[in-house]
Amino acid sequence: MSKPIVLSGVQPSGELSIGNYLGALRQWQQMQDDYDCQYCVVDLHAITVRQDPKALHEATLDALAICLAVGVDPKKSTLFVQSHVPEHAQLGWLLNCYTQMGELSRMTQFKDKSARHSNDVNVGLFDYPVLMAADILLYGAHQVPVGSDQKQHLELARDIATRFN
Template sequence: MSETIQPVQENKPARKKVIFSGIQPTGVMTLGNYLGAIKNWVTLQEEYHCVYSIVNMHAITVRQDPQKLRQNTLEAYALILACGIDPEKSIAFIQSHVKTHAELTWVLNCFTQFGELSRMTQFKDKSARYADNINAGLFDYPVLMAADILLYQADLVPVGIDQKQHLELSRDIAQRFNGVYGNVFTVPDAYIPKAGAKIMSLSEPTKKMSKSDSNPNAFISILDKPEQIIKKFKRAVTDSEMEVAYREGKDGINNLMTIYSVVTGKSFDEIQNEFAGKGYGDFKVAVGEAVAEHLRPVREKFDALIKDKAYLEECYAKGAERALAISQRTLDKVYKKVGFLK
């Protein structure tokens, strides 16, 4: 099957821009993953040509249990569909099913400087955390990320603050290659949503919410049961004041207001007015109930999808076929430019 993004034609509307994003299959997503990334993915597919991937090749930079990785990959794919990614509207696939990602990475390695990779802060952080396994893949991770993006001629990449440095490297690699061989790659820009871009820990609101947190009350899994969600929000760290207001120095309340705003659509002013004269206890319960209700259809759809392995396989196989058709075109052009025989 052949698929392409249609070019701009005379008297026709301008083509939709292309967005690429990926998520690692490292267990059940947190509320932070959902509100900061996946929820935005769902909205973006209405306005853009979206390419979404479960990036399981990135996951093996850290040692994985093979059986668990397969299960996590399938669950991550089911979860993005449960969250609202439509495999008919968007290209949704598993990274290792599309060979062009590994193939383009090698070429891009030859256009990436050692010094650039050694300056990546995430490599430094992970090297300290996984000192017994500082492998070449961990070092080279940003080049695979660049290949992920550039293969689809992505105009925009939704990224959090922690991935912005990697996107800058992708831009540098694209510009360097284009400078030698002409206009081969689209140089991608960051797409950073204004609200809910960074959801913080419920127990330490100066830290990003993470499922690796040793305190289970610090994060919400999007498959947590309603009673678990409400209980965790009741225990959320706030401050010694009693005013629900968004301002500097109120990290816990600011985080809860951000979450409540994203799931309800209410502005910070509306939230402040809603809880004027009320205590933090009422506010935390309201946030917990709103989040539990917001996630209810996701939980229900996931439970149905994960039981239907045949449907999931059909979706990710079709997604891989569509992804390969587009990415192979880019790779063929790159191979020709660098001088490889057809």
């Protein structure tokens, strides 16, 4: 019998905080025996805020190393870099065509981040939840462990999937 699929991602911030460890990475390590775990470094999500390409590359490698260091086992889990799987962006584009502008404009995380970065708000930040929906739907994830700030994005992913299917 196949295991339920879990998808979760971590942004390549270059730093591991206790919040990252307690909120996600420790849970990733603990879920490996019971789930088909798909874990990714979400570098496409990271570029919604301007990044130095070299620093982003280094931070991505660091994030992969941190995942391995905290016990994510490549024999039990799939660990990958989001941008290395072009289907994320491809499905994201298709889902854009099934997403309403009004839905995205109601996302509280966009409102918060755009208020803090008012002179550098880009379409990627606005469209972030659609790429997240693509991440989830691409793997047919049964569980998507996220923080409470992402709950609205999960609900939108459900709504987009219903329309798309």
